[in-house]
Amino acid sequence: MVISTAPAAISTAPAVISTVPAVISTVPAVVLTAPAVIGMALSFLLRMRHLADMKLLQFSFSLLLACVLGATAFAADVQKLMSEGQTAMIRGDIETAKAKFQMVNQLDPRNVPAIAYLRQIEAQEKQKGASPQQEKALSQLIIPKLEFREATFTAALDCLKRKATELSGGKQSVNFVVQVAPESQNTPVTLNLQNIPFTEALRYIAELAGAKVEYQKFAIVIRGPGGGSTASTTPDQSGSPAPATPK
Numbered sequence: 001m002v003i004s005t006a007p008a009a010i011s012t013a014p015a016v017i018s019t020v021p022a023v024i025s026t027v028p029a030v031v032l033t034a035p036a037v038i039g040m041a042l043s044f045l046l047r048m049r050h051l052a053d054m055k056l057l058q059f060s061f062s063l064l065l066a067c068v069l070g071a072t073a074f075a076a077d078v079q080k081l082m083s084e085g086q087t088a089m090i091r092g093d094i095e096t097a098k099a100k101f102q103m104v105n106q107l108d109p110r111n112v113p114a115i116a117y118l119r120q121i122e123a124q125e126k127q128k129g130a131s132p133q134q135e136k137a138l139s140q141l142i143i144p145k146l147e148f149r150e151a152t153f154t155a156a157l158d159c160l161k162r163k164a165t166e167l168s169g170g171k172q173s174v175n176f177v178v179q180v181a182p183e184s185q186n187t188p189v190t191l192n193l194q195n196i197p198f199t200e201a202l203r204y205i206a207e208l209a210g211a212k213v214e215y216q217k218f219a220i221v222i223r224g225p226g227g228g229s230t231a232s233t234t235p236d237q238s239g240s241p242a243p244a245t246p247k
Helices: 003-093 095-109 112-125 133-138 151-169 198-210
Strands: 142-151 176-179 189-197 211-217 220-223
Touching: 003 095, 003 112, 003 198, 095 112, 095 133, 133 198, 133 211, 142 151, 142 198, 151 176, 151 189, 151 198, 189 198, 198 211
Parallel strands: 176 220
Antiparallel strands: 142 189, 211 220
């Protein structure tokens, strides 16, 4: 049986062998197309990398822009709070000024001006008998017009004392303790001010005599250089020429 099939198998061998060259002939075509496929793959990968780089660049630019805008807004907020705090200090509103500078300090702990103002306010609050409430109340009294021509220092203080009572409807009474050398008390006062807070008018008058103003619990102390060696309360100047009356 095996022997009988051998001729048939041998007869088919030439056909199989004849197909080998055809198969072999297709191999160069497959090999030739491989570089093209690899090139397409590399081109695709490069394009994808380019797109990824572009997206990364866009993201980085957006992040940088957001940081710049945020920093600008932050600086504007800090500057606004500083300006409000400084205005409150000028007005004599210590509590508001302190709150503004504390907010600046929270936003920017290294802000040197805010730290300096907070230290100044702290020093003022530590003064014996300090009364920021009285200073705040007096800062809200606005004098429409204040004019002095060659008035004496004590006469100007008396005028302010009467003006505080008048503007507050009798609710605010002011006591001055003057600790200024006699020659400084004779300093002529010439001022022409309009719509000015009581506290600022008092500061201007004190500065003309080289003195500082301290708000204490029961009185306002006008202290000359070195603390002053003369202490007195402002007397009524009924027997002396009165300064020009504020209007």
